[in-house]
Amino acid sequence: MKKAWFPKIPVIPFEGPESDNPLAFRHYNPDEVVDGKTMKEHLRFSIAYWHSFRGAGTDPFGGPTICRTWEAKGKPMEVAKKRLEAAFEFFTKLSSPYYCFHDRDIAPEGKDLAETNRNLEEIAGLAKELQKATGVKLLWGTANLFSHARYMCGAATNPDAAVFVHAAAQVKQALDITKELGGENYVFWGGREGYETLLNTDLKREMDHLAAFLHLAVDYAKKIGFKGQFLIEPKPKEPTKHQYDFDVASGIAFLRTYKLEKHFKFNIETNHATLAGHTFQHELEVAGGAGLLGSVDANQGDTLLGWDTDQFPTDLKEITLGMYTILKYGGLGSGGFNFDAKLRRPSVDPIDLVYAHIGGMDTFALAWKTARRLLKDGVLAAFVKERYASYDSGLGREVEKGKTDLEALAKAALKQGEPESRSGRQEYLENILNRYLYR
Ligand code: XLS
Ligand code: NI
Ligand code: NI
Numbered sequence: 185m186k187k188a189w190f191p192k193i194p195v196i197p198f199e200g201p202e203s204d205n206p207l208a209f210r211h212y213n214p215d216e217v218v219d220g221k222t223m224k225e226h227l228r229f230s231i232a233y234w235h236s237f238r239g240a241g242t243d244p245f246g247g248p249t250i251c252r253t254w255e256a257k258g259k260p261m262e263v264a265k266k267r268l269e270a271a272f273e274f275f276t277k278l279s280s281p282y283y284c285f286h287d288r289d290i291a292p293e294g295k296d297l298a299e300t301n302r303n304l305e306e307i308a309g310l311a312k313e314l315q316k317a318t319g320v321k322l323l324w325g326t327a328n329l330f331s332h333a334r335y336m337c338g339a340a341t342n343p344d345a346a347v348f349v350h351a352a353a354q355v356k357q358a359l360d361i362t363k364e365l366g367g368e369n370y371v372f373w374g375g376r377e378g379y380e381t382l383l384n385t386d387l388k389r390e391m392d393h394l395a396a397f398l399h400l401a402v403d404y405a406k407k408i409g410f411k412g413q414f415l416i417e418p419k420p421k422e423p424t425k426h427q428y429d430f431d432v433a434s435g436i437a438f439l440r441t442y443k444l445e446k447h448f449k450f451n452i453e454t455n456h457a458t459l460a461g462h463t464f465q466h467e468l469e470v471a472g473g474a475g476l477l478g479s480v481d482a483n484q485g486d487t488l489l490g491w492d493t494d495q496f497p498t499d500l501k502e503i504t505l506g507m508y509t510i511l512k513y514g515g516l517g518s519g520g521f522n523f524d525a526k527l528r529r530p531s532v533d534p535i536d537l538v539y540a541h542i543g544g545m546d547t548f549a550l551a552w553k554t555a556r557r558l559l560k561d562g563v564l565a566a567f568v569k570e571r572y573a574s575y576d577s578g579l580g581r582e583v584e585k586g587k588t589d590l591e592a593l594a595k596a597a598l599k600q601g602e603p604e605s606r607s608g609r610q611e612y613l614e615n616i617l618n619r620y621l622y623r
Pocket of ligand 2: 453
């Protein structure tokens with residue numbers, strides 16, 4: 185690479201838990217081999233292009249606060265190229281094996297769709313070269329179907345078919361370049377696929393259109409031989425008042441209703457879970473139970489703020505519980521942990537981006553280690569198993585197998601008498617969890 189855009193930042197070393205070097209990992213040791221795989225391979229971290237390389241610190245009340253050196257001057261395509269080089273330097277210095285982007289993050293829009301497509305193709309070519317030179321891979325690609333004014337009333341769910349058509353063109357090209365760049369997944373986050381008011385909305389028709397759109401993408405992927413996993417990223421609201429992919433449970437209902445469940449899994453984001461009134465672990469459990477755990481957008485919200493603050497994850501307890509569920513269900517497959525997180529508005533220096541990722545990666549690495557111990561020792565699992573043991577034999581077993589009826593159960597109820605009251609032991613289990621978290 186031509187120029188060092190992060191001249192003061194070294195390749196971040198691993199120095200272990202006792203280190204007080206703020207520019208070192210204390211828990212993420214990329215090259216450490218655990219069970220035959222390096223931590224880098226186990227954790228499959230990814231850096232989100234939009235927040236880290238397009239985010240400029242804006243919020244609904246104020247403009248940009250962050251300006252990076254490579255953004256300062258040049259035509260949009262020149263800046264896009266410099267930005268991409270800076271990004272790959274950053275990925276490498278953080279030992280992140282993956283990155284993710286939206287089509288419009290990496291290349292600017294042109295005067296019309298044809299020019300926009302050409303811009304994207306050119307930048308994708310450069311991304312391919314940089315991937316090859318650094319070994320950094322694409323975890324997933326996606327299309328931005330929410331920023332442009334044409335999408336103000338949705339993309340696939342827009343009442344105007346011409347907008348649907350435009351969105352389809354965008355997804356076609358996003359799939360082409362994701363395939364070209366070896367992307368391992370493809371994400372749909374339906375930011376504006378929802379409604380502001382039912383007064384002007386045909387909800388049933390919009391959901392039918394969304395399903396039709398996803399079927400078109402599945403068909404096209406098949407046609408071009410794109411083998412990546414399709415992912416839906418649920419979020420209940422923001423920017424729209426109601427989004428159709430509200431949470432994992434409503435996502436599952438949607439996929440099954442429209443016969444899409446074989447083609448999609450879920451990309452679960454911590455802050456979206458809490459916006460939906462759930463915990464991160466809850467969303468992972470629902471997806472895991474359905475065999476639809478796909479990938480994770482790693483971040484965290486703020487309990488005192490009601491929007492998607494997308495902060496870098498530092499909450500060990502929340503992440504450890506999520507990790508525990510992920511490992512319990514056998515991991516994420518082709519997914520990974522993508523830091524869909526942004527700096528706080530006053531964190532204006534490049535070094536803040538480094539601290540942020542070190543913190544996020546270390547939090548996930550430590551959570552991973554703790555969750556592995558919890559799982560290996562089997563303390564929680566043993567308790568849960570014992571709690572449901574009455575379904576392992578006798579009438580409980582028959583219930584699970586669908587081999588009984590209400591009359592038989594009514595008879596048995598008369599005979600068995602009042603069920604014994606048994607403690608759920610929540611406080612005891614919470615103490616065990618703390619023992620693992622803070623030893
Ligand atoms: C926004 C979403 C977005 C998706 C990708 O809230 O998290 O960043 O991950 O479109
Ligand atoms: Ni996300
Ligand atoms: Ni988000």
